[in-house]
Amino acid sequence: MSDRLFGVDIFMTFPKKITIKFLALIAIILLVLFIFVSVFFPSTPTTRYITTQVARGNLEKTVLADGKISAFKLVNVGAQVSGQIKKLYVKLGDEVKVGQMIAEIDDLKQKNDLKQSEASLTSLEAQRKAKEANLKNYQLTYDRQLKLVKKGVGVQSDLDAAEAQLDAIKADIASLDADIIRARIAVDTAQVNLGYTKITSPIDGVVVATPVEEGQTVNSVQSAPTIVKVAQLDKMTVEAQISEADVINVTTGMPIYFTILGLPEQRFEGLTLRAIEPAPTSINNETTSSSSSTNSAIYYNGLFDVDNPKHILRISMSAQVYIILDQAKDVLYIPSNAIQRKLNNNLAIVFVLDDNQKLIEKEIQYGLDNHVNVEVKGGLKENDTIVVSTFDGSTISNQRMPRGKF
Secondary structure, eight states: OHHHHHHHHHHHHHHHHHHHHHHHHHHHHHHHHHHHHHHHSOOOOOOOEEEEEOEEEEEEEEEEEEEEEEEEEEEEEEOSSOEEEEEEOOOTTOEEOTTOEEEEEOOHHHHHHHHHHHHHHHHHHHHHHHHHHHHHHHHHHHHHHHHHHHHTOSOHHHHHHHHHHHHHHHHHHHHHHHHHHHHHHHHHHHHHHHHHTEEEOSSSEEEEEOOOOTTOEEOOSSSOOEEEEEEEEEEEEEEEEEEHHHHTTOOTTOEEEEEETTEEEEEEEEEEOOEEOSSOGGGGGOOSSSOOOTTSOOEEEEEEEEEOTTOOSOTTOEEEEEEEEEEEEEEEEEEGGGOOEEOSTTEEEEEEEOTTOOEEEEEEEEEEEOSSEEEEEESOOTTOEEEEEETTOOOOOOTTOOEEEO
């Protein structure tokens, strides 16, 4: 049994040693072959590209500006007399017409002022009538004394006294005439002030603010207090803040569209720039003739109007405004960063993958470039595969690469 066991040990150990040596030899041979191939026959790594296709669509070159929506016309309806607001006939959001009653101020003082002015006018007119009656008597006395003097039976001193009385009464009447004019002005003013207690809307519109309440006392001595604000909302005005870097490229009449936060996918189109304010918005905050700090941004308001029949647009809404400097419709385009090199005469170099996935350098003619996409006028066809970049960011090699021209 021991021989058998010994014999078995010899049988099993012998093949194991041979196998290890054999495998080690194979490994050494493979390593040598790998090193030899790597040194003398290096493989070219496969480059992976980020590609896109030539597309067709519309391109725009725009100036982007932040906008603020305001009413086309906004009127602060104020009180021109002081007093307590007795009645407020409208509330926030009401639509009003021209001449419609908005508010009423307690008119007791204005009524009393009118009565006093009318009484003063009546008194002056009565005084004038009395003076006119005296004028007739003085005129008759003067005429009688004049006839007596001419006949030689009158006394000159009596004639002079009659003339003096006549002139005095005429002067009194002239003074009363001036007082009557002033009294009539006072009556007219009192009537106007009484009318000011009835506040009406100067325009058709919507009540957008009511700063006061019924029972509140307003004082018009220093400034006219605002009772309500009425705005025309069927048309709105957008103020677009155009930076000083962009405003030199913008002119009135340019097409415009904008979006709002509540409807980011809807374009409000078909609009044109109406005006560009000649001074920056910061001029309203300057107290001296010196310019504002050079560190602050300078913006100029571009103004345009938009119809608002459904009142979707509201006062103080923000708008993203696009001023179209140039546009091209239904054209071929590629991403701007797909252009590898620009040449003279609007020519450029791009790389294209053919049907065999081979890289081809092509010369193209380009047009409008908005720095996102660029118009292709020649050299490419729709759906051609364009190389934008490599996955690892390495430079696209064009060695031993065929070159095509349009």
